[in-house]
Amino acid sequence: MEKHANDVWGSLAFRGVIAILFGIAAVFWPGLTLVTLVYLFAGFILAIGLVTLVSSLTNLYGSDSSFLSRVLMMVLGIVEIGVGVYLLRHPLVSFATFILLVGFTLVLIGVVDIVQGLFESGSAMYKTVMVVGGLIAALAGIVLLFQPESAGVAFVWVLGLYALITGPLTLALALDVKKLEEEK
Numbered sequence: 001m002e003k004h005a006n007d008v009w010g011s012l013a014f015r016g017v018i019a020i021l022f023g024i025a026a027v028f029w030p031g032l033t034l035v036t037l038v039y040l041f042a043g044f045i046l047a048i049g050l051v052t053l054v055s056s057l058t059n060l061y062g063s064d065s066s067f068l069s070r071v072l073m074m075v076l077g078i079v080e081i082g083v084g085v086y087l088l089r090h091p092l093v094s095f096a097t098f099i100l101l102v103g104f105t106l107v108l109i110g111v112v113d114i115v116q117g118l119f120e121s122g123s124a125m126y127k128t129v130m131v132v133g134g135l136i137a138a139l140a141g142i143v144l145l146f147q148p149e150s151a152g153v154a155f156v157w158v159l160g161l162y163a164l165i166t167g168p169l170t171l172a173l174a175l176d177v178k179k180l181e182e183e184k
Contacts, residue, residue, distance in 0.1 A: 008055065008174075008177050009174045009175075009177040009178040009181065010174075011051045011052075011054070011055045012170050012171070012173050012174035012177060013170075013171060013174040013175075014047075014051055015048055015051055015052075015167075015170050016166075016167045016168065016169075016170035016171035016172075016173075016174060017167070017171070018044060018047050018048060018167075019044070019048075019163040019164075019166055019167030019170060020163065020164065020167035020168065020171075021167075022040060022041070022044040022160070022163045022167075023160045023161065023162070023163030023164035023165075023167055024160075024164070025040055025160075026040065026156050026157075026159050026160030026163065027156075027157060027160035027161065027164060028160075032156060034095055034098070035091050035092065037098075037156060038087050038091045038093060038098060039087075039088070039091060041087065041098075041102060041159070042083075042084045042085075042087035042088045042091075043084070043088075044084075044163070045080050045083050045084040045087075045105060046080070046081060046084025046085065046088070047084075048080055049076075049077050049078070049079070049080025049081035049082075049083075049084055050077070050081060051077075052073055052076055052077035052080060053073075053074060053077025053078060053080075053081060054077075055073065055077075056070050056071075056073035056074040056076075056077055057074065066119055066120060068115070068119065069115065069116050069119060069120050072111075072112045072115055072116070073112065073116075075112075076108060076109065076112045079105065079108060080105065080109075083101050083105050086101070087101065099144050099145075099147075099155060100145065102141070102144055102155075102159060103141045103142070103144035103145035104141065104145070105141070106137045106138065106140050106141030106144065106162065107137070107138050107141035107142060107145070108141075109134070109137040109138075109141075110133075110134040110135065110136070110137035110138025110139070110140075110141060111134065111138060112134070113130050113131070113133050113134030113137060114130070114131055114134035114135065114138070115134075116130050116134075117129070117130030117131035117132075117133075117134060118131065123176060123180055125172075125173070125176045126173060126176060126177065129169050129170070129172065129173045129176075130173075132169065133166045133169050133170065136162060136165055136166055137162065137166065140158050140159070140161075140162040143158055144158060144159070
């Protein structure tokens with residue numbers, strides 16, 4: 001159980017730091033080209049996907065989360081890795097395709113986070129952060145999907161702000177998980 005808690009807090013902390021770094025790059029890099037953004041997002045989503053997949057596999061037979069939650073995490077990790085690999089292999093993808101990939105990925109992340117927040121056991125802070133983070137991800141994804149080509153610079157800002165909001169939330173969640181495990 002202690003090893004699992006260390007894995008959870010470590011993977012959450014990693015996800016939070018990666019999200020913050022990506023958000024800073026997306027929001028504060030004004031001359032960002034599409035190819036650079038594709039590479040940044042591909043690296044971001046690939047790292048997140050690997051952490052999500054490994055975390056779901058190490059907790060596959062654990063009792064801390066429901067079977068549905070573990071399967072959703074595994075599917076999410078595979079999709080994130082797939083999107084990351086696809087974008088790394090196709091950096092010259094059209095802007096519309098890139099927006100659709102990012103939008104659908106964010107909606108999927110949002111749904112999985114909301115399901116985990118509602119149905120997993122954990123502290124009130126954990127549940128709240130998961131649901132709020134899931135709502136933010138789903139909302140950002142929906143905004144991107146309904147503004148495909150006209151989004152332009154707003155697309156980069158929405159993506160960057162999403163990362164800058166969820167990154168600190170995820171770090172706070174990681175610290176909460178670590179604190180709870182130290183108290184046990």
